[in-house]
Amino acid sequence: MKEGQHDQHIKKYGMVIDLDKCTGCGACMVACMQENNIPFQKDETDKMLSITWLRVFKLDNGKPYPDTDICYLPRPCMHCSGIGEHGHSPCVSVCPATATDYSMETGIVSQIYTRCFGCRYCMAACPYHVRHFNWWDPVWPSGMERSLNPNVSVRMRGVVEKCNFCFQRYQIAKEKAFTEGRTEIEEHEYQPACVEACPANAITFGDLLNPKHKVYKLKQDPRAFRLLEKLHTNPKVYYLSSREWVREAGDNYIENEKVDVEPKKH
Amino acid sequence: MDSELIPEGVQRCSLGKFLLWIGVVSVVLLWGVYGMILCWAKGLNQTNMNNAFGFALWIWADLAVIALGGGAFFTGFLRYIVGKKELKNIINYAVLIGFICYSSALLILAIDIGQPLRGWFIFWHANVHSMLTEVAFCLSCYFGVLTIEYLPLILENRQIDKIPFFHNLSHNMHEVMAVFAATGAFLSFFHQGSLGGVAGVLYGRPFGFREGVLIWPWTFFLFTWSAAACGPCFTILITKITEKVVGKKLVKDNVVELLAKISGWMLLTYITAKIIDTLYWAYVTAPKMGFTLDQFYTNNPGSAYGYWILIMEVIVGGVIPALILVTRKGRQTPLLLWIAVILACVGVSLNRWVMVLQVLAVPVLTFENWFTYFPSWQEIATTILPVAYGTILISLSYRYLPIFPQESELNPPPEELLSEAETVQKEAIEQDMASQDLTPAESAG
Amino acid sequence: MFPFSFEWTWDMSHYVFHGGLWYALSIIGLGMTYCIGKSAYDTITGKGGHHEDH
Amino acid sequence: MSASQEKAKEVSAKASDGGAGIVFIFFIVGLVVSLLVGWVLFPKVLYCQKEQPFDFNHALHNEMVLDGCQSCHFFRNDGTYSGAPKLNQCIECHTDVQGITKDEEIFVNEYVRNNREVPWLVYSRQPDCVFFSHAAHVLAGEMQCKTCHGHIGNSTSLPVYEYNIITGYSRNIWGHNISGIKKNTWDRMKMDDCAECHRENNVKQYSVQTKKGPCFVCHK
Amino acid sequence: MKLSRRCFLSFGIGAAAGITLSPLPWKLTDDISIWTQMWPWTPVPPDGAYTYENTVCTLCPGGCGITVRKVDERAVQIAGMEEHPVNKGGTCILGNSGLQLLYGPFRVEAPMKRTGERGEGRWKRISWKEALSEVSSKLNQIRASGNPHQVAAVSGSKEGTVARLINRFMTVYGSPNFMTEPSIQDSYEAMLYLMQGATGSAGFDFENADYILSFGSGIIEGWGAPVRMFLANSNWRTKGTVVQVDSRLSNTAAKMDRWISIEPGTEAALAMGISHVIIKENLYNKGFIKEASEGFDQYKKLVLDAYSPARVSDVAGIDPSVIEEVARAFAASKHPIAICGRGKGDVPGNIHEFMAVHALNALVGNINSKGGVWTLPKNEYIRWPHPIMDKVASLGMQQERVDGAGSKDYPYVQSLLNRFPKKINEGSAYPIEALLVYNSNPLYSMPDTKAVQAAFDKIPFIVSFSSYMDETAKNADLILPNHTYLERYEDVPTPNGLQYPILSLAKPVVKPQLNTMHTGDVIIKLAKCMGNSISGAFGWKDYKGCLKQTLGSRWNQLYKKVYDVDSGFAPNKWVFETPSGKFEFVSSLVKNADENNIGIPHYYPTALEGDEKKYPLIMVPYGSMKRATGYVGSTPFMLKAVSDETLVKNDVLVQINPKTAQNLGLSQGESATLTTPVGEAQVKVNFNEGIRPGMIATPTGLGHTGYDEYMGNGKGVNANQVIGTVEDPLTGLNMAWGIRAKLTRS
Incomplete structure (x- = not known):
């Protein structure tokens, strides 16, 4: 960004997901699908072909019965701000046709479907597997296209798509604010579909830079961790877990490495 | 029938046999074309790629043919820039192989992308920070250069050469070929490198990531270097195969030996750099990201990505051929030369395989498992398509173009065939030859 | 690729990248133009060259 | 000397004895024909015309309303823009044929009586991949309607609706000038026109990739 | 023609130059580029005015308030209704994807009459008039033969006006065979009746409870009102302890504070063992036991004699210290609750297990008090006058139910759908001539589907009211499709497990998309088709009128706000309606309660079907x-x-x-x-x-x-x-x- 353009309206939207509360029920996944016009096939059991912008993973501690433990981990796009928070997330800088972009205003990584020509380099770049390719033409069983959301365009075959923190809701909230003579929106006015749907209130969303937003405090929770911090991708999705093995599962550690997942002291 | 088109002073098999041969290869070609059309019409669901393997067989094939086609730019570089005169006897063939490799790569890319009709966005809306943009630009420019280098050869066809304009054109193009070759070498250096950078810059992929102090992927240089080292090996290999098929010597030993020697030293230095890179990666880069070398090579399904692949790539496909080629005895012993060039080609292909497939197969999230992938027949067919296409193009070029300047010298024709103007007589002889029971080697020639 | 495409910015990475690209394209383009032009001229003037130098 | 060289000689001989004039004429003919094709025929083939359901007099209505364009093309409470008026807005006045025009007769008889929405063809309809916020431009940016839509509000009849046979877009997106040259801000509605205005008005340029407006501000 | 060749060349160059200088190539490039970005076969959802309508989800008995987002007339999204006290803005996965049930092609488009073999899937569309006359003539025919009791009805639930209309129809028609889908609610109701004399359902004041001891209940897997349970669980993460007893690592077991793995089916033994520790260590609520309970001594003796931690440990396969630990923690908590009913709660369960678990609540006195287990009265808002029954109906109603519910063998339950297929297959009861199925899919959701199918095959006339071509509808003779839940009015009574009465109203948010009809209307119309003796009981014009009248003064509030909480409700602390007026550890409502401890909480191993040797x-x-x-x-x-x-x-x-x-x-x-x-x-x-x-x-x-x-x-x-x-x-x-x-x- 050029000198002089810096302003206090810069936001960094992010998410804090409380894994202690998450029950793995999948409501977030479906809310996301409904909001974002995600197509479906007759067979969706191959998860590597299935488009789920938000996928709930099941983690286990690998111990035998009855010491086994499992934990669910919902994984939206991490909206990495990249090394040094410069916005060069792993996927953005690799896109040859500038179809994916990082906005310094919101910290959201966007995907422009009409610009994407489907080279899938971004998918190779993303270690979280948040990017999905449209292997098929999107076809709805007769009549079902009636529930499509007009705020999100339907993606054609052959392009990559991913979670965008329901950016359309940000736009809608902005429009409302303009009507009311405001230029900024309130925390509650912009919440992604998954956050809204979560029946356990496990997901919190807001501006990570704004001390008034709930996520600001939550990200400093001693239980907080992010996925693959060692790669310096700088994700904007934080997870909370009171279980050490879960926090440990957030990153790769080599043997005998001192694992720093102890709850931090306040 | 087509004797008017065949270069002067060389012998070729009968048209019937030739057409039969082309016909057989065309069947394979059509199979590939069918797979290609399926992919275009029905979409990439025809492949076994998935969201974990966004890059798969095709991208490997691309990287591999480009590496193997590296013989063109490096031989060109040696011939026109360094000034190794002897190499003019193999440069034509190197160019042809390069042309085939690069056109195949572009074709595969056109199938591989999800929206082929929008493929040109990579140029129009270029993101200059992407390695792939660099690849696309240099690849297509260099393909242009290769076409320019191949064009004079076509113009030298006996009939085309008769047209004064084309005759002059080919002459003039030869005159400035050094400029083209230099540009080609420059482009090639960058796109071979940026292909290396494709995996090297992926800082979310610990297996491929290789950025160093210069904030530049080391794989950039390793790829350029390996292509320069192994490309000529592939040129030698294809030349040797062609010689075996047609049953004639086409290039003098000293030419091949020179190329082999340079290749050997390139390979030796490359593999040294590669070993240093591997060690640094194993002991410094990967552990920083929480990985050990062991994690990269063990516990994968069916050991498809086991340590064997590292040994095959570095020792068997790198050290051994390098050592054979740098020793005079090694490159002068036909069998050893054969082994060395084959191993070098296998080594570089394996390297590309690893840098495409294994990069993606290694689970990065701790709660994911190794990803597995096996190509669908459509992918295999479209990958074999370039082989068939290349075979046809080589056959046509060999038959009708003066590819090998030393051919007539190495294979002096029988006296009675020298009266080239007498076409009727020649046809008669050809028919005569066809009616005789020729050995396969003769008939192929 | 062109300064009028939306993505174009006047910065160092674009200078370097597109500089290289246009340099290569110019050489290819000018080289071919020269060859074709010269061949046309040679053809008209009847000054055909010979291939003995390669 | 080969046959082709002989031929070349013949040709050059012909060229030198006065054929150049005819050749030049052919060049001019080719040039003129293709210019005509490109400038005249091509736009005719490229754009098809569609009739609006019936004609509409903006000027007449504009005189009768209090709040200008926004009287009918209003913002909803949630900030979304209503676009072309719906039947229930019109029937406040048009329950019966009031005027003497044939168009009003069509409107009342075919649409009001049958409670059918009028299938207006929207001149400025952007494609599905575009997100455009009227609120951001008119309310927050305080822009005038005519900056983008021109003087349609003063027109007494609707212009012919033309659409591109390849893209299906309304002709107003590219603009009526086939060469894409525009004189007024409302002559074209392409992405570059949006970008140009954004740049001129210093709209925040937060994109990491392009150093311009992030793509998804306008694309969905 | 040499000249023309040159001229042609010249013409071509001129043409190329002209084309380049014209907008054609540049415009065409742009248009083609756009064309490749806007494939016409990719659907473009039309935009419009956004509206939000509140209603209640009736896809399960969870009773969540939902807000449906509409774009003009299209419903495009379902979200939780922020203000609704049950779900407070959350939705479950099914509720969230409800629009697929509205717009799916698997809906029944119109009344259908079977033309092929049963289950073959060959149908003929008929008019509603034909459909109604078809059913009424068939039912009249059965009634005329004097066997109205040979008609049965299965309803998904017994609550709500539609179920009650069907029940009422059956009554005036003359059949006692109105059955409902079973769940743990049946067991809870039976248990509350036996131990507390109550005729009502169980509610749990989870919001105020601080220690939950769950015997296999899928707290976060659909038990009770699912979304409400998710919310409660989220609160417990900071303000409570949940101990899950389970024979496998269920999601609940994994997510709760503690998982106690036991031998499957030994929950009652563990409950009794915990009782043992509480009683032995004098940790129980003496006030409650003294003032409000009956039969404690007998229960105490049983518990102390037979359920020592050591013995329970043998049965349940856990360490005795775990039993002691849990017992102490349970008794020491301020508001502990013990709950049972496995998994989602769709299989009722062993009544003695329910009693054993509920005895724990009694021991700590946490019944009908803050943070405890409450008894909710039956939904009382439906107060229709008793129907006048003609002679045929009266005779029919005097027949014993085919499933035996309410008979002297099974006096504590109102419906035993699980016995229905068995009785039909055995042929031991009278035959069933016709079956009406509403909001239920027995051919899929009942255990032993083969047996259910065999039973259904024996019923000559099956009518389904399903909106969807589900398994039962597919096997019916006639389908009279209901509106889906987003197209219809419906009253929604208190969801399972909620501790206070709440009434909600589902309203149509979209117009009926297909030629369907509200089952309430169908029943009223059907009654009207069938003659005075039946139509007399259905004085309403239509279902909406019926509902409006039934809800009376609450209609307006419900219509505006969707829900109406009975704020005056408070549980009667320690007041019981048993013959003794006290909580009965030994139920006096069970004859010979001592015989094999039949009236007392106790454990016995479940005799699972199958031979252990053959099925290890x-x-x-x-x-x-x-x-x-x-x-x-x-x-x-x-x-x-x-x-x-x-x-x-x-x-x-x-x-x-x-x-x-x-x-x-x-x-x-x-x-x-x-x-x-x-x-x-x-x-x-x-x-x-x-x-x-x-x-x-x-x-x-x-x-x-x-x-x-x-x-x-x-x-x-x-x-x-x-x-x-x-x-x-x-x-x-x-x-x-x-x-x-x-x-x-x-």
Whole structure:
């Protein structure tokens, strides 16, 4: 960004997901699908072909019965701000046709479907597997296209798509604010579909830079961790877990490495 | 029938046999074309790629043919820039192989992308920070250069050469070929490198990531270097195969030996750099990201990505051929030369395989498992398509173009065939030859 | 690729990248133009060259 | 000397004895024909015309309303823009044929009586991949309607609706000038026109990739 | 012609120059570029005015308030209704994907009459008039023969005006055979009746409870009102302790504070063991026991004699110290609650287990008090005048119910649907000539589907009111499709497990999309078709009129706000309606309560179906929020969310401990045959360390055969195909939590 353009309206939207509360029920996944016009096939059991912008993973501690433990981990796009928070997330800088972009205003990584020509380099770049390719033409069983959301365009075959923190809701909230003579929106006015749907209130969303937003405090929770911090991708999705093995599962550690997942002291 | 088109002073098999041969290869070609059309019409669901393997067989094939086609730019570089005169006897063939490799790569890319009709966005809306943009630009420019280098050869066809304009054109193009070759070498250096950078810059992929102090992927240089080292090996290999098929010597030993020697030293230095890179990666880069070398090579399904692949790539496909080629005895012993060039080609292909497939197969999230992938027949067919296409193009070029300047010298024709103007007589002889029971080697020639 | 495409910015990475690209394209383009032009001229003037130098 | 060289000689001989004039004429003919094709025929083939359901007099209505364009093309409470008026807005006045025009007769008889929405063809309809916020431009940016839509509000009849046979877009997106040259801000509605205005008005340029407006501000 | 060649060349150059200088190539490039970005076959959803309408979701008895987002007339999204006290803005996965049930092609488009063989799927569209006359003439014919009791009805629920209209219709028609889908609510009701004399349902003041002892209840897997339970659980993460007793690592077991793994089916023993410790260590609420309980001494003796931690430990397979620890913590908590009813709660269960668990609540006196278990009165808002019955009806109503519910053998329950197929197949009761099915899909959701199918085959006339072509509708003779829940009015009574009465009103948010009719209207119309003796009981013009009249003054509030909480409700602390007026540890309502302790909480091992030698493993079905198991099937979106550890292509994966699998010589992902005394299924093996060795867990909610492929037709196996029923000796309700099984390589 050029000198002089810096302003206090810069936001960094992010998410804090409380894994202690998450029950793995999948409501977030479906809310996301409904909001974002995600197509479906007759067979969706191959998860590597299935488009789920938000996928709930099941983690286990690998111990035998009855010491086994499992934990669910919902994984939206991490909206990495990249090394040094410069916005060069792993996927953005690799896109040859500038179809994916990082906005310094919101910290959201966007995907422009009409610009994407489907080279899938971004998918190779993303270690979280948040990017999905449209292997098929999107076809709805007769009549079902009636529930499509007009705020999100339907993606054609052959392009990559991913979670965008329901950016359309940000736009809608902005429009409302303009009507009311405001230029900024309130925390509650912009919440992604998954956050809204979560029946356990496990997901919190807001501006990570704004001390008034709930996520600001939550990200400093001693239980907080992010996925693959060692790669310096700088994700904007934080997870909370009171279980050490879960926090440990957030990153790769080599043997005998001192694992720093102890709850931090306040 | 087509004797008017065949270069002067060389012998070729009968048209019937030739057409039969082309016909057989065309069947394979059509199979590939069918797979290609399926992919275009029905979409990439025809492949076994998935969201974990966004890059798969095709991208490997691309990287591999480009590496193997590296013989063109490096031989060109040696011939026109360094000034190794002897190499003019193999440069034509190197160019042809390069042309085939690069056109195949572009074709595969056109199938591989999800929206082929929008493929040109990579140029129009270029993101200059992407390695792939660099690849696309240099690849297509260099393909242009290769076409320019191949064009004079076509113009030298006996009939085309008769047209004064084309005759002059080919002459003039030869005159400035050094400029083209230099540009080609420059482009090639960058796109071979940026292909290396494709995996090297992926800082979310610990297996491929290789950025160093210069904030530049080391794989950039390793790829350029390996292509320069192994490309000529592939040129030698294809030349040797062609010689075996047609049953004639086409290039003098000293030419091949020179190329082999340079290749050997390139390979030796490359593999040294590669070993240093591997060690640094194993002991410094990967552990920083929480990985050990062991994690990269063990516990994968069916050991498809086991340590064997590292040994095959570095020792068997790198050290051994390098050592054979740098020793005079090694490159002068036909069998050893054969082994060395084959191993070098296998080594570089394996390297590309690893840098495409294994990069993606290694689970990065701790709660994911190794990803597995096996190509669908459509992918295999479209990958074999370039082989068939290349075979046809080589056959046509060999038959009708003066590819090998030393051919007539190495294979002096029988006296009675020298009266080239007498076409009727020649046809008669050809028919005569066809009616005789020729050995396969003769008939192929 | 062109300064009028939306993505174009006047910065160092674009200078370097597109500089290289246009340099290569110019050489290819000018080289071919020269060859074709010269061949046309040679053809008209009847000054055909010979291939003995390669 | 080969046959082709002989031929070349013949040709050059012909060229030198006065054929150049005819050749030049052919060049001019080719040039003129293709210019005509490109400038005249091509736009005719490229754009098809569609009739609006019936004609509409903006000027007449504009005189009768209090709040200008926004009287009918209003913002909803949630900030979304209503676009072309719906039947229930019109029937406040048009329950019966009031005027003497044939168009009003069509409107009342075919649409009001049958409670059918009028299938207006929207001149400025952007494609599905575009997100455009009227609120951001008119309310927050305080822009005038005519900056983008021109003087349609003063027109007494609707212009012919033309659409591109390849893209299906309304002709107003590219603009009526086939060469894409525009004189007024409302002559074209392409992405570059949006970008140009954004740049001129210093709209925040937060994109990491392009150093311009992030793509998804306008694309969905 | 040499000249023309040159001229042609010249012409060509001129033309090329002209074209380049014209807008043609540049414009065409741009247009083609746009064309490749806007494929006409990619749907473009039309935009419009956004509106939001509140209603109540009736896809399960959870009773969540929902807000439907509409774009003009299209519903495009369902979100939780922020203000609704049950779900406070949350939705479950099924509720969230409800629009797929509205717009899906698997809906029944119009009244349908079967033309082919049953289940063949060949139908003829008929008019509503024809449909009604078809049903009424058939029913009149049966009635005329003097056998009105030979008509039966199955309803998804017994609550709500539509179910009550059907019940009323049956009554004036003359059939006692109104049956409802069973659930743990039946067991809870029977238990409350036996121990507290109450005729009402159980509510749990979870919001104020601080220690939850759950005996296998799937707190976060659909038990009770699912979304409300999720919210409660989220609060407990900071303000409470939940201990889950479970024989496998269920989601609940994994997510709660503590998981106690026990031998399957020994929950009652553990409850009794905890009782033992509480009583022995004098930790119980003396006030409650003294003032408000009856039969404590007898219970105490039983507990102390037979359920020492050491003995319970042998039975349940846990350490005695765990029992003591839990007992002490439970008793020491301010508001502890013990709950039971396994998994999602769709199988009623063993009444003595319910009693044993509820005895714990009594021991700590946490009944009808803050943070405890409350008794809610029956929904009383439906106050219709008693119908006048003619002679035929009266005679019919005097017949014993075909399922035996309410008879002297099973006096504590109102419906025993699990006994229905058995009685028909045995032929021991009178035959059933016609069956009406509303909001229920017995051919899919009842255990032992083969037996249910056999029973249905014996019924000559089946009418389904289903909105969807589900398994039962597919096997019906006539389908009179109901509006879907987003197209109709409906009253929604208090959801399962809520501790205060709440009434909600579902309103149509979209116009009926197809030629369907509200079942309430169908019943009223049908009654009117059938003559005075029946139509007299249905004085309403239509269903909406009926509902408006029934809700009376509450209608306006409900119409505006969707829900209406009965704020005046408070539980009667320690007041009981038993003959003794006290909480009865030994139920005086059970004859010979001492005989085999039949009226006292106690443990006995469940006699699972199957021979242990032939079937060495125990198979338990397990539910998940991700798979709908009730009347409606899982939506395409839900199937998309189903894990690949459950379903791979069309194969269901059964969960098995790796050790057990290795003993059987089975490897991960291998195909196997699951055999139980009831049936056989082709499955695949999934290693799961969360499964107790010796057990197999089979996912429920898969293997549909109605609907269509997007709704999971042919995907996996319906777990009900391989599980049977076990009758509870006291209530007659099904208490089978598992079945013996074997798994062999196939």
